[in-house]
Amino acid sequence: MSGSTHAAIGPADVAGVRRLARAGRLAGSASAAPPGDLARLRGAVYTVAWPLVFSRITRPLERRRRHPDCARGLEWLRPDCLDRFHDDVEAVVEHALRRATGPIENFDGWLATRLSPATVDAHRRRRGEIGALQRPRLPxxxxxxxxxxxxxxxxxxxxxxxxxxxxxxxxxxxxxxxxxxxxxxxxxxxxxxxxxxxxxxxxxxxxxxxxxxxxxxxxxxxxGHKQAPVAPMPADASAEPAPLELAGPDEVDDARLAGLADRALRAIEVRLDHGEVPAAAVTAVVRRVFGGGVSALDRMPHHGSARDEWLATALADEARLERIVGTVLAVLGR
Incomplete structure (x- = not known):
């Protein structure tokens, strides 16, 4: 549900939801409300719920997924991350409108305690609807x-x-x-x-x-419910028209390097968890991940040297390596 759906919801609506919760009548009112009134109740609960969901579920999750842009704020969420956020908020809203059956003095605080059970139940329900195991275990x-x-x-x-x-x-x-x-x-x-x-x-x-x-x-x-990957265009340009380039080489390179950087961070984190010295872990992983077969690095300025030589020189420079290690540790929160 998009934020625009609740554009007409104001402070009076939110205050009304809190009054219903204090009186123990929120769930009962929702079950008996006509469609228009129910929509306003849902919108008011949504207004209370979404900041809680973002700060306590979405932001920590995006940090674990190493999406620093998504963790900045709602407007920065990528499309798939935004969909997941809205699914989680909707799950909390549905949970509140069904479970708020008794007096709740602090509705916001009560809602904060229901975030995990509401979103976990909804996640399992969505998995079950498509045949996926709700609690995957090894048979x-x-x-x-x-x-x-x-x-x-x-x-x-x-x-x-x-x-x-x-x-x-x-x-x-x-x-x-x-x-x-x-x-x-x-x-x-x-x-x-x-x-x-x-x-x-x-x-x-x-x-x-x-x-x-x-x-x-x-x-x-x-x-089968996942969107199928797009097949590449045929190599024979005479048989098929050339594909439209939606991104320039620089953008493609940025995406490729971002993926490699994420892979490198994961590998470095594993080594650090096993007690390896940070400088040694960073050097080994960076050399392996970026040292060969990376076309994006081929187009970067290496001052006339081959990529491997340029990378080896950079890693051998103590000051430069120290800056790299410091940056990696900061990103990993170490």
């Missing part, structure tokens, strides 16, 4: 099929969780970069490359398909 039969390997079992749970999430991983089906960081955390090994993660995902899916009906219901069906 015993699947753990046995995976040979009892801890990481593959964890990956299976991650797949079941992801199947019920409405978001997509860009143009890819699976969020492999995020799972690579989780793999390192579980196994204690260095962050794996994407080929390794891809093989392991296929291994888990093959085990899941040994029970076709279960796989179809809890993996294929919920995945």
């Amino acid at each position: 015993a039969w699947l753990g046995e099929a995976l040979g009892g390997e801890a990481w593959l079992g964890e990956l299976a749970v991650q797949i079941l969780v992801w199947a019920g999430v409405p978001a997509t991983a860009g143009a890819e089906l699976w969020p492999l970069d995020g799972w690579a960081a989780r793999r390192a955390e579980v196994t204690g090994e260095p962050v794996a490359d994407r080929d390794t993660l891809d093989r392991e995902v296929r291994t888990v899916l093959a085990a899941m398909r040994t029970r076709p009906q279960w796989h179809a219901e809890h993996v294929e069906r919920p995945l």
Whole structure:
């Protein structure tokens, strides 16, 4: 529900909702209200609820997802993050209009205590509607099929969780970069490359398909509700017209580098959690993530040197490395 829906809601409406709550009549009034009055009640509760949801649920979540822009304020939320925010607020509003059955002296304080149960219940309900498991757990039969390997079992749970999430991983089906960081955390090994993660995902899916009906219901069906990635245009320009470029090379590079930076931060955080010295962790990860196959860096000024040489020189400069480490630790809140 957009903010414009509640543009006509004023202080008198909010005060009225608080009076109904104090009298223990909010839920009863909502259940008996005609459509117009119910819309005003919903709008007034929404006005109270949305700042609480943003400050206590949305902002912490966006910080954990490393979306500093989204964490700045409502107007900065990306479209998918904004949708999630509105879903959470609507869940809290519905919860309040059903559960506020007794006298509530401090409606705002009571609502703050209901944020978690309201949003969790709504999240599970939405997952259940598309066939995804509401509380993903590793079935015993699947753990046995995976040979009892801890990481593959964890990956299976991650797949079941992801199947019920409405978001997509860009143009890819699976969020492999995020799972690579989780793999390192579980196994204690260095962050794996994407080929390794891809093989392991296929291994888990093959085990899941040994029970076709279960796989179809809890993996294929919920995945079918995600928006399919856009297929690339054919390479043969003579057969198809050239695709319209919606972003210039600089914008594409920025997006690519932002993705790599997020991957690097995840890997550095895992190393730091295992007690590695910050400078060593940053140097190793930056060299691995940005040291090869990154076309965006090829177009950056390297003062005539090859990219790898330029990167090695930058990391060998103690003052420069100290600034990089300081920036990384600040971003990670260390």
